[in-house]
Amino acid sequence: MYLTPEEQSILDGAQGSVLQKVMRSVVAYGEAFDADCLVPISGMPHMVTSFGANTMKAYFEILEEIIAAGLKTREPFTVDPRPMEFDALNPGLIKRLSFNLIFGKQADYEAQLRKLGLKDERAFTCACYLPEVGNTPQRGQLLAWSESSAVAFANSVLGARSNRNSAGIDLMCDVLGKAPRFGLLTDEGRSASWHVEVRTTKRPNPHLLGSAIGLKVVEAVPYITGLDTFLGHGLNPASEAFLMDMGASAASNGAVGLFHVENVTPEAIDAGHDLLGPDYKTYIIDDSEMQRVLASYPNIWKNPKAKPLRVFIGCPHLSRQQLEEWLARFEDALKLAGQEKTAVPVYLFTTPDLAVIFRSNEVLSNRMRQHGIHITTICPLMYMNNPLCAVEPIVTSSNKLRSYTGARFFLEEDILRIAITGQVL
Secondary structure, eight states, rough: OOHHHHHHHHHHTTTTTHHHHHHHHHHHHHHHTTOOEEEOSEEEEESSSSOOOTTTHHHHHEEEEEEEEHHOOSSOEEEOOOOOOTTOOOOOOHHHHHHHTTTTHHHHHHHHHHEEEBOOOOBOOOOSSSTTTTOOOOTBOOOOOOOHHHHHHHHIIOOOOOHHHHHHHHHHHHHHTEEEEEEGGGGGGSSSSEEEEEEOOOOOOOOHHHHHHHHHTTOOOOEEEEEEHHOSOOOOOOHHHHHHHHHHHHEEEOOOOOOEEETHHHHHHHHGGGEEEEEEEEEOOHHHHHHHHHTTOOOOOOTTOOOOEEEEEEEEEEHHHHHHHHHHHHHHHHHHHTTTSSSEEEEEEEOHHHHHHHHTHHHHHHHHHHEEEEEEEEEHHHHHSHHHHHTOOOOEEEEHHHSOOOOOOOOOHHHHHHHSSSSOO
16 A cells, blocks of 8 residues: 655654554555555545444553544544433433443443544434534535434535445544545446346335335445436425435345445436446336335244334434424324324433433423433434333334344334324234
């Protein structure tokens, strides 16, 4: 891998042994993927590791060594959601104690993040690109992000460029201000090897569609046609929310870091079918294929017929439009059922910035509380990573959450019915 004289001097230790270790790590990472050089990062960082788990001792020691050397990221950064928020989602005394044990280093870790360049105390979200958060990359900016759903959104919807990096490597690249040039940072790495034809008779569920795509193409880049029939041309808040959920599912059921949607996403608007590489494969998604994928999801609850304990919505974190839409849906469903409160408590996961906006509206907050609807800023995956919570019968509209936990996935209309009636079937 070619290094500039300045980069070589860092690798040789001219700027200290710690920065030398950082450079060695980034170079070794790049060489493993046949990178040809390092390129300057021009966008704000976002990091995937947000939790202070006691088992991550070696990682914390690396961070402490970087801090002690007086190093930090070149730009302020955002980071994935915190693992727990007891005021919004109280799991009970025993589970609360277990959370404190599992994430016992959380306060110390957050102190490290501040020293390394954390943007602010609200910078904990997997959807850092939402306008309320303030870490929205511009088209063409080079990044070293690691959060899978954020990487997919930044690459596909915003037209920025980032590989799906690992935790730790993201920080080291951001300390250097450089990332290895390979994969999705290159023009050739952004060409599509799959043509995905959407032939459904109605707008598909984005989580289920993303799941189908990820399971089929795995880590490849898909060029998707037919979806513009339902999303329209270009981008707007509704289509961006759809693609956010679709991309998160494709990244979790596969390893999709970039997708192109004909007439919708920026690179597809510019280049069209020219984005398809030679010898591409074709995958047709129609109503029967969507149903097949949905039917393949297992029920792994300890008691398969258990009554749901909680409804989780928002993995990745919900946008403002999505929050407003879900609240309107629940209010309409409650009114139709002649109920004041849901039979199962509902938790809407969103960014800290949006949570402040919705919680500060006293009338809205009181109404949500009366309806049994709660807003929280944590990561639902972290909640269910607690072994005591992992066995809870939780239903969700998020395929990403379903993929990584024991939560059961349901389509939006079924989520509403379950929340109102308290019954799965």
